Amino acid sequence: MSVAVAPQQPSATERPAARLRAGRSRQDLVPALLFLLPAAFGFVTFYAWPALRTFYLSFTDYSLLAPPEWVGVQNYAEVLGDRRFWKSLTVTLEYVVINIGVQTVVALALAVLMHRLTKSTLIRGVLLLPYLVANVVVALVWYTMLDAQLGIVNSGLELVGLDPVAFFGETSTAIPTIALVNVWRHMGYTALLIFAGLQSIPSSVYEAAAIDGASEWRIFWRITMPLLRPVLVLVLVLTVIGSFQIFDTVAVTTKGGPIDSTRVIYYYIYEKAFQQFDFGYAAALCVVLFVILAGVALAQVKILRAGDSDLD
Amino acid sequence: MKKTLRLAAAAALLPLAVGACGSGDARSGQADGELTYWLWDSNQVPAYQACATAFEAENPGTKIKIEQFGWADYWNKITTGLVAGNAPDVFVNHLNYYPTFAAKNQILPIDEQVEEAGISTDVYPEGLADVWVSQDGKRYGLPKDFDTIGIFYNKDLLAEAGVDESTLADLTWNPEDGGTYEDLIAHLTVDANGVRGDEPGFDKSKVEVYGLGLDENNGAGVGQQIWSMYALSTGWQFTDENPWGSEFQYDDPRFQATIAWFKGLIDKGYMPDLATSRAGVSVNDAFGAGKYALSTNGSWMIGSYFGYDGVDVGVAPVPVGPSGERATIFNGVADSIYAGTDDKEGAWKWVEHLASADCQKKVAEAAVVFPSLPEALEVAEEEFAAKGVDVSAFTLPIEEGATHLYPITDHAPEIAAIMGPAMDAVLAGEADASSLTEANEQVNALFQ
Numbered sequence: 001m002s003v004a005v006a007p008q009q010p011s012a013t014e015r016p017a018a019r020l021r022a023g024r025s026r027q028d029l030v031p032a033l034l035f036l037l038p039a040a041f042g043f044v045t046f047y048a049w050p051a052l053r054t055f056y057l058s059f060t061d062y063s064l065l066a067p068p069e070w071v072g073v074q075n076y077a078e079v080l081g082d083r084r085f086w087k088s089l090t091v092t093l094e095y096v097v098i099n100i101g102v103q104t105v106v107a108l109a110l111a112v113l114m115h116r117l118t119k120s121t122l123i124r125g126v127l128l129l130p131y132l133v134a135n136v137v138v139a140l141v142w143y144t145m146l147d148a149q150l151g152i153v154n155s156g157l158e159l160v161g162l163d164p165v166a167f168f169g170e171t172s173t174a175i176p177t178i179a180l181v182n183v184w185r186h187m188g189y190t191a192l193l194i195f196a197g198l199q200s201i202p203s204s205v206y207e208a209a210a211i212d213g214a215s216e217w218r219i220f221w222r223i224t225m226p227l228l229r230p231v232l233v234l235v236l237v238l239t240v241i242g243s244f245q246i247f248d249t250v251a252v253t254t255k256g257g258p259i260d261s262t263r264v265i266y267y268y269i270y271e272k273a274f275q276q277f278d279f280g281y282a283a284a285l286c287v288v289l290f291v292i293l294a295g296v297a298l299a300q301v302k303i304l305r306a307g308d309s310d311l312d
Numbered sequence: 313m314k315k316t317l318r319l320a321a322a323a324a325l326l327p328l329a330v331g332a333c334g335s336g337d338a339r340s341g342q343a344d345g346e347l348t349y350w351l352w353d354s355n356q357v358p359a360y361q362a363c364a365t366a367f368e369a370e371n372p373g374t375k376i377k378i379e380q381f382g383w384a385d386y387w388n389k390i391t392t393g394l395v396a397g398n399a400p401d402v403f404v405n406h407l408n409y410y411p412t413f414a415a416k417n418q419i420l421p422i423d424e425q426v427e428e429a430g431i432s433t434d435v436y437p438e439g440l441a442d443v444w445v446s447q448d449g450k451r452y453g454l455p456k457d458f459d460t461i462g463i464f465y466n467k468d469l470l471a472e473a474g475v476d477e478s479t480l481a482d483l484t485w486n487p488e489d490g491g492t493y494e495d496l497i498a499h500l501t502v503d504a505n506g507v508r509g510d511e512p513g514f515d516k517s518k519v520e521v522y523g524l525g526l527d528e529n530n531g532a533g534v535g536q537q538i539w540s541m542y543a544l545s546t547g548w549q550f551t552d553e554n555p556w557g558s559e560f561q562y563d564d565p566r567f568q569a570t571i572a573w574f575k576g577l578i579d580k581g582y583m584p585d586l587a588t589s590r591a592g593v594s595v596n597d598a599f600g601a602g603k604y605a606l607s608t609n610g611s612w613m614i615g616s617y618f619g620y621d622g623v624d625v626g627v628a629p630v631p632v633g634p635s636g637e638r639a640t641i642f643n644g645v646a647d648s649i650y651a652g653t654d655d656k657e658g659a660w661k662w663v664e665h666l667a668s669a670d671c672q673k674k675v676a677e678a679a680v681v682f683p684s685l686p687e688a689l690e691v692a693e694e695e696f697a698a699k700g701v702d703v704s705a706f707t708l709p710i711e712e713g714a715t716h717l718y719p720i721t722d723h724a725p726e727i728a729a730i731m732g733p734a735m736d737a738v739l740a741g742e743a744d745a746s747s748l749t750e751a752n753e754q755v756n757a758l759f760q
């Protein structure tokens with residue numbers, strides 16, 4: 001376009017600038033590629049290639065020690081009829097609903113309190129502390145603290161006259177317990193993400209509301225929530241996907257039991273692949289999970305109108 | 313904004329979603345003259361390091377590099393190592409895993425070498441050497457050490473109950489009323505008011521000390537330290553033949569009666585329920601905290617049970633069952649040679665050294681496991697005794713010929729995946745012991 005206009009309106013100042021820009025971008029290309037190379041290498045080696053190979057293996061019968069054998073869509077047919085797969089999916093869903101539901105509300109409350117009530121960096125730091133402890137350590141510490149016979153939590157319950165609860169051992173309480181343990185670990189971090197979003201809301205809006213005499217409650221629902229929505233959606237997309245990946249807490253505590261009550265989908269995949277060496281089937285489970293997660297993420301972005309901001 | 317977000321979401325999704333599906337394992341290549349040796353029990357590393365030092369002195373130019381990984385990582389690392397072609401030259405193998413490795417030609421048979429070296433397998437306790445001969449009739453290992461099951465007991469809790477320790481050797485058990493074994497368990501159970509399980513007014517909802525502990529591990533279809541010693545003492549067997557059976561017998565009335573009795577202990581308040589046992593602390597730690605008077609476990613747990621401060625511990629043999637005999641699983645490990653090793657000859661020499669009386673006596677001195685070689689076992693018994701541990705309860709079933717082999721079959725991991733939840737369901741009270749007939753059908757379908 002600019003080339004076509006150029007002969008008629010030769011601008012002495014524009015043309016060298018354009019040339020300079022073009023020249024610079026060509027100059028930048030090589031270093032840019034060099035900077036991208038390590039990340040690209042990592043992505044291709046550790047994500048793209050394994051993902052493609054997983055896709056291929058999902059059509060094979062593969063037990064590691066013999067070469068993969070092509071079986072077509074047999075694994076997928078088996079997945080659909082696999083009672084334990086559906087069970088693991090509902091267990092995972094139960095975990096995600098409890099985990100994300102509680103975590104989002106708690107994190108939002110903490111973020112708003114940090115935003116409206118205190119500017120103390122010490123409190124912000126303290127809130128983040130659980131997140132700095134490794135998942136496995138958090139899981140094992142809670143596992144011990146919540147033991148039915150020797151755990152400190154149950155000693156407390158008994159002091160106030162309640163019966164001990166086998167939090168991790170009961171089929172009905174195991175998943176909620178795991179979900180809440182992870183809420184405890186992640187709430188500070190999630191609150192910080194939301195807090196960052198809150199800071200992008202101009203203070204003039206709040207000042208106007210204050211002049212109009214709006215209550216804090218009304219300010220939250222009429223100003224904070226609408227203006228926070230895009231950030232909240234991004235946080236939700238990321239935390240929901242992360243939540244679906246629940247594995248480590250289960251692996252070091254309940255190991256899928258009692259019965260099938262905590263056999264979440266990633267633990268089931270792990271069992272199939274690394275304990276039963278049924279890699280073809282495990283790969284098919286991975287692909288199915290990938291499709292589900294992609295669908296969940298796209299639905300979230302669509303339904304919650306992530307791209308639109310109410311700040312105009 | 314909309315596009316970028318969507319793109320960001322998609323980009324964020326891809327690696328996250330495939331994250332758990334890829335796996336890599338890389339180890340540096342082996343230097344010439346160096347043999348890598350893997351084992352999973354960290355307690356045994358010093359003893360085997362001593363064996364390696366002696367071996368290196370006898371074989372100049374050969375170096376042994378010992379590496380240890382915990383049980384949970386061990387088999388993943390071995391398997392990925394076999395696939396990547398860089399598995400350790402020699403590694404400790406288990407009866408659950410070696411059949412697959414042998415069938416896929418990943419480990420080397422050692423029949424010729426054993427014959428050439430003039431090693432007699434008759435010296436081992438009966439059956440222990442046979443399990444390392446695979447379905448193809450070839451030998452894949454020499455038994456190194458073994459384990460059996462016993463009953464750990466808290467001496468103070470027994471004294472409080474007025475139970476004479478010496479009577480524990482004469483316990484009998486049956487699936488109908490549990491015999492004198494259940495009488496003992498009931499008597500050792502104490503509720504919050506100090507009422508014992510065999511006394512009127514016992515409150516099973518407020519138990520302070522359980523007579524018998526329940527393992528935090530899911531015993532799946534083997535129940536090695538959990539229920540196998542009862543079931544096997546009825547005359548029941550896991551499979552039609554062992555090793556290499558192809559038909560499991562979880563539908564047998566004797567087996568199901570045993571499991572029903574076992575679950576009955578929970579209902580009576582003599583044993584913690586499944587939820588409590590799985591809620592966080594291991595059975596041995598709860599025993600160490602004085603919550604259980606008795607706890608059945610394997611000889612490999614001696615170190616843990618005897619390691620609690622202020623707890624005076626003894627070991628009794630498992631009870632005599634309806635068959636008129638005791639029963640315990642008799643399990644062992646052996647060293648296997650990786651088929652892809654650069655130095656087959658050196659690897660065999662090392663395996664031969666590991667199985668030798670010299671090395672096994674060094675292992676015995678550490679008093680961690682029971683060596684298979686009788687002369688080394690004697691050393692171990694003395695060393696255990698020096699530590700204040702009388703291990704005769706573990707060796708008595710061997711002298712009585714009351715040992716049973718670990719069920720060695722194909723499909724072990726798949727069987728565990730079926731039987732684990734099925735046994736859980738029975739112990740949790742969500743299914744009857746008769747539901748195991750259906751699980752048995754699923755298990756046997758694997759062999760068709």
